[in-house]
Structures are given as C-alpha cells and as structure tokens.
Amino acid sequence: MNQILAEFTHFFPVWDTTRAAGLTSYLLLFISIVTGITQSFKSIHPKKRKTLNLIHESTGWFGILFGLIHGLVLMFDYDITLSIGEILIPFTAKTDTFSIGLGTLSLYIMLILIITSDYMKKIGVKLWRTIHFLSFPGYLLGLVHGIWLGPDTQKGLISLLYYITGIVVGGLVLWKIVCPRHSPKQTIQPKEEGTINS
C-alpha cells in the first residue's frame, strides 16, 4: 500500500494537487455564484437563463468535487498529515486550525446548497431560497480560506484573481440587495419543472 501511495504521490505531489484542486474549486464556486445571480435578472432572455442555470448547477457540482479532492488529498502528505477527522470536522486541525476550518465549512455549505436544491419540491421554495442565501457566506469563507492559507496568494496574478472575483461577487450581491425587483421570485419553481435554481 505504501509503495502504491509513494508511486501515486510521485506523479501527483500532494501539495501541487491540493493547490490546483483548491484554486479550481474556488473558481468553479465563483462561476456558479455569478451565473446563479445573473440568471435571476429580469432582463435575461429565458433561453440564456436556461444556459446560465446549466452552468450554475454543473459548476456547483464540480466545485464540490474539486473541493473534496483538495481537502482529502491532504491525508497523504507525509509531513503535515491531517487525519480524516481533522479534514472533515471543522476547527480540529493541528495546524492553521481556524483557516482550515473555514475551508471545511465552505465545503459543507456547498453540499447543503446542492442537496437542498435536489429536494426543493419537498422543502418548498421559500425554505430553499432562505437556505440558498448561504451561498454568499459559503463563497466568502472559501475566499478568505484561500487567501489566508494559500501560498499562491503571494503571486501577483493569483491575488489579482482573488480581488477581481471578490469585487465581482460583492458587486452582484449589492446589486441584488439594492434592486431586489430584478429577482423574478414568481418564476422560481421546483427543479423538476426545469426552471431557475438560484
């Protein structure tokens, strides 16, 4: 087993894999939240809305997948081995307890959003909508986690990416608060009927 692990980590070094997966997960989460908000604008054509919704859902799913890879791969690091418990139970890691905990929480929030969207019909649109607002703190936790923990934050291009994506999401959230009439509440129906999911 150790031999297989050694071979695997030779081709996929743990820290390179976790960093690549973390950044990918963050970017997918960003795309998901942006398409989620923009599809709810009244001015969006129904055809475009469908496309945006498809992107919104699939980037959400892949964001979780990469987030899981990003977190779980850390178990295979020989130097700072994190146990599965430290990875999955927020704020229990030996090192960077708080920052790592934020990442775990962000992952759980993403999971809750996906699961509740699948059960929208059962839980009702009102409760689903309330839960879906968690996407904003979920995104923020992922952003802060990435900035605080990531060695790539030191790189100009990556910190620029954090700035731009953060400002875009912040701007869209503000827009949604200031102009709530842009959200076509009445058109949101349970998922099975193939309409908006944000």
Ligand code: HEM
């Ligand atoms: C189980 C949950 C998670 C754990 C245990 C975890 C752990 C970590 C650790 C230890 C690092 C530092 C990596 C390094 O020093 O090279 C890191 C960085 C990072 N994480 Fe997470 N994380 C989790 C969830 C997430 C999620 C859900 C996202 C996406 C929103 C995310 C995005 C990032 C980003 C963008 C970085 C910086 C990567 C870089 O600078 O190259 N993490 N995470």
